[in-house]
Amino acid sequence: MSTQSKPSAEQMAYHGGEMEQDSPLDTMRHSAAHIMAAAVLEMFPDARFAIGPAIENGYYYDFELPRSLTPDDFPEIEERMARLRKADNPFERAELSRSEALEAFGDQPYKVEIINDLPEDATISVYKQAHFTDLCRGPHVPSAGQVGPFKLLSVAAAYWRGDEKRPQLQRLYGTAWATQQELDDYLWRLEEAKKRDHRRIGKDLDLFMVSEQIGGGLVTWLPKGATIRRELENFIIKAEERGGYKHLYSPHIAKIELYMTSGHWQHYRDSMYSPIKVEEEQYILRPMNCPHHIMAYKNSLHSYRELPLRLAELGTVYRYEKSGELTGMSRVRGFTINDAHIFCRPDQLREEFVRVVELIQELYQAVGFRDYVYRVSLRDPADTEKYVGGDEMWQLAENAIREALDSIGAEYVEAVGEAAFYGPKLDIMVRDVLGREFAASTNQVDLYLPERFELEYVDADGSRQRPAMIHRAPIGSLERFFAFLTEQHAGAFPVWLSPVQAVVIPIADRHAGYAEEVATRLREADVRVEVDARSERMNSKIRDAQMQKVPYMLVVGDREAEAGAASVRLRSGEDLKAQPMDEVIRMVTEDIREHR
RNA sequence: GCCGACGUAGCUCAGCGGCAGAGCAACUGUUUCGUAAACAGUAGGUCCCCGGUUCAAAUCCGGGCGUCGGCUCCA
Incomplete structure (x- = not known):
């Protein structure tokens, strides 16, 4: 059996x-x-x-x-x-x-x-x-x-x-x-x-740490990891602004009543931390951003002309995870979601969902993220306890996701029972180096929270109508995404993401002055560059730069100083020989600009 | 949270009842070198924590904490 x-x-x-x-x-x-x-x-x-x-x-x-x-x-x-x-x-x-x-x-x-x-x-x-x-x-x-x-x-x-x-x-x-x-x-x-393993590489390359004194599952991004994160964030925000999203900031805690209205307190409590008492009021660390964005929506009256309204935030949330299930950066207790909530008319759902999937594809392409599977996570009709809302609502939401994927010819698998309590999801599943599967992204159609919060917009005929919502997080949490990105590249991040994009390696101490000149020119071109001025042999400096996966190694000695050049070695081991500084700068900045 | 394994220097690890160790990293000095590790020296420890056994515990026993692999759950 x-x-x-x-x-x-x-x-x-x-x-x-x-x-x-x-x-x-x-x-x-x-x-x-x-x-x-x-x-x-x-x-x-x-x-x-x-x-x-x-x-x-x-x-x-x-x-x-x-x-x-x-x-x-x-x-x-x-x-x-x-x-x-x-x-x-x-x-x-x-x-x-x-x-x-x-x-x-x-x-x-x-x-x-x-x-x-x-x-x-x-x-x-x-x-x-x-x-x-x-x-x-x-x-x-x-x-x-x-x-x-x-x-x-x-x-x-x-x-x-x-x-x-x-x-x-x-x-x-x-x-x-x-x-x-x-x-x-x-x-x-x-x-x-x-x-x-991203934990191994994170240590070797000084990307992040988890300290026992700070607490399990609470990640500190060290400067090099933080540089990668900041590049990712800037890139995401720009792409989203092009896609019509408006970014906002909201607080990490809120009154508990907000999460009672949303239903999280009733349905998601196992993942939430205990309330914090503040002057006779109960506050909680937020496990999700949606109620905050919903409040932002409710801050003013909206016309049908404004929809879809796409409110985005790199929103930090805190979820209780049992101690035994924490791992490095891929399973943590505090993390930042590349989050947004799209408020639209129900008839705009399908098209908006298509745009979400297209944005995901654009972002993944840019960071060189390839191995993933689309999974449509559906409600288990047999387990009504676990979900809210009626059959009709679920059917509408599930169909919107399927139709969106079908319309762009995306292949997906369906998973019954994996939906969120308030709606079906499109999850993007990836595997870590050990073959374990995680959701890298989840995107949901939600007709329930607009109801709970009595959201409205004013339609063309002046009537009040209820909008639909899409929750979407193309790269899920920055922490988990970073873990997979690290593993996919084995620490050799694309040039535009590399914390150190070039190391200048003077052959002997007398070349240190010229090495600084080279570095200054690159810095002026917004390249993250360091000079390895230690009194070590060139071979040793090259080895260290290789181990740190630095994409460009620029060796400078008498010949280069004489010619106003640098000898370019790539981390692949390829030796491009001496190149004029203008050419070096062109190569590096082009890689950065083209997201290579 | 549950089951199991593991916690020794910044990192990787050896030692497994009798003086706390190695390599790399760090620091000092010498070397000034042409595409993956120069040489020498110095310093560095609550052997995870608490308790027990013993003449003696990093080592054996008990409890706790943490990490790792699973399970459950999940971005």
Whole structure:
């Protein structure tokens, strides 16, 4: 039964929105999971078994065991698995009636639960591998010997059926491949990925820090990271101003009543911090910007002629995240959203949403951000508790998003149950170096908050009408976006974003004066440039600049000083030889201007 | 928050009951060099915190805090 678990939205996104047939590799990995379970059964005869599917790059199996497994147990489990593989027993399939199955798995409560959840007409099959018989849909490889090279990777806790109120099981992760070479390659890729981890690079390049004294999940952008952020912010604001957005600033805290009106206090409280008492009034750190922008909208009466009104802010919000889920810059407790709220007539929704998607594409293009997937996050019609508003409202909002994407031919996957409590979303999903999936951007159609706040505009006939709203955040939070940007570029940011765009490297101390002249000329052209005037060898300075991923290294010695030139080395290692200073300045400033 | 692993110099890590260590970085001196690491020296520690065991604890035990990997949740 192990493969019959419902695919998560993440898995669906990875498979491009369709459940694929089990590939031969998936089948083999799923068989590896059975062999691992058989090995665990040898060690723990009382083990209870949950599920053990193939996943991207490997497999896992969830167990309930009398004691916790640790990595020290891996060698023994792997040895037992190797023996089972060598014994090469067949995977034998049998079909059981419901009562036979319940009888056979009487001492396996998780299997019993799965059987009871199966539809009436389901075929119930089991697979026997050596001494281990498992409830399973299959398919499997013919015999244990067909399982490829494998390795156990980690052990972690996982709640039964993903529910934190239910028992916690031990999940053993493994990987398996068709050949030893592929296994080695995969393990090597894992190591390489760690080198691109934004936390590693953030430390190496002095981009940001998280201090225990300040608090977990509270990020300090160090000067170099702050430079990148400021460039991004300026770029975003300019693009948005071109797109008709008006930027504003609003405070980070507000009276609690504001968030009661919006419904956040009722529906989003788990993510909000406790109120702060100020002179008999309760204030809270805002978890979202929308109520503030709505108040800005309500500050004056609006004509239909003004719509769409697009109010934007790089708005800082604070959300409570459990300590165990904080990570570097990608999961934090205080962050700044590239936020905006578009107030428009309902008939303008589709076109406005198209413009939102186009803006996203423009921004991503400019920063060299490529690997992402559109996900339309829909309401789960079965779970009405979680959402507000009626069917009609949801349908209108969901259709606006789908139609917008269809009209520009964008491909997307749909994820039921991932909507916000007040509306469906277009999420843009990206993966970090370790393959974990995050939303980089969320964009929502909202017909609910205008209702809650009784928003109005004056229509052509003088009547009062209710506007629709779009919440949009093309790059989501600056923190998370920065994390992915860092990983995608492995710290070698495009020139226009690089904190240090050029380093001037004098060959000997006597060239320091000329190096300063070179730097001054670049500074006058608004290039971020530093002079490495240490009494080090040129080779050493080049190495340091390379490690800092500085895009331009400008070596100057006697020849360059004589000619009014600089020798240009790029971080790719390419040596462009001596270039006149005018040419050097032209190259660098062109890269910056063209966002290269 | 839950399960597991890990917390030693600014960074990366060794040491695992008996004097606190290495490389890199920093600092000082020598070297003035042509495209990825010159040489020598100096300094740097609450071994995460609190408690316990022991003649003796970085090391063993208990509790706490933090980080990391998962789970749940999410920008």
